[in-house]
Amino acid sequence: MAVRTSKNDYARHNFTDEELVKLFVETQENRYFEKLYERYSEKVYHKCLSFVKDSAKAEDLTHDIFLKLIFKLGTFKEDAKFSTWLYSITYNHCMDQLRSNKKRGEVLQEDPIEVPDDVDLNNLFDGEDIEIKNLKTALDQLTVEEKGVLFMKYMDDLSIRDIAGIFNVTESAIKMRLLRSREKLRKKYLETIIFLGILAAKMVELVWDIL
Helix, strand or coil: CCCCCCCCHHHHCCCCHHHHHHHHHHHHHHHHHHHCCCCCCCHHHHHHHHHHCCCCHHHHHHHHHHHHHHHHHHHCCCCCCCCHHHHHHHHCCCEEEHHHHHCCCCCCCCCCCCCCCCCCCCCCCCCCCCHHHHHHHHHHHCHHHHHHHHHHHHHCCCHHHHHHHHHCCCCHHHHHHHHHHHHHHHHHHHHHHHHHHHHHHHHHHHHHCCC
């Protein structure tokens, strides 16, 4: 059934994301798409920025994603959640761009292993105190896929099912990726701390030698 609305209704009614999609597809009126843009452009920009670390590139990616969105809205399924669907487009576009630019050469290889359903994936470092600067350094050493799956789970709080849908793999495969990515991040984080500790010790030795 078509969604009917007048200009007065539009002014009064706070449409859901899904209603705005339906209205835009049916009417092709820009005001519905503009409302979606107002709600999500900033969020999409920050997600892009977390990948490319460059504000100008993040803006370009955001523009490209919303341009792509105009043509993809007709494929949106009514029983889906728009925000999750948009995030999947955002992540896939960012990861495709990073791959094409060859910013990360390593690809996550998977062996067929079983991950129990009750595995606790809720805490990235199990309550440890984390230094943000060192964590960012460690994140920069992960592949696009590893960083993407961690962002989806721990920054956007997407469900295992939603992430599996974005990557078009099984839920078990996503659990496995999360476990491996988390452990790799922990390892890189600890290596960063050790390296900085050694560097600091060397600097102290040099200062004492000079004195």
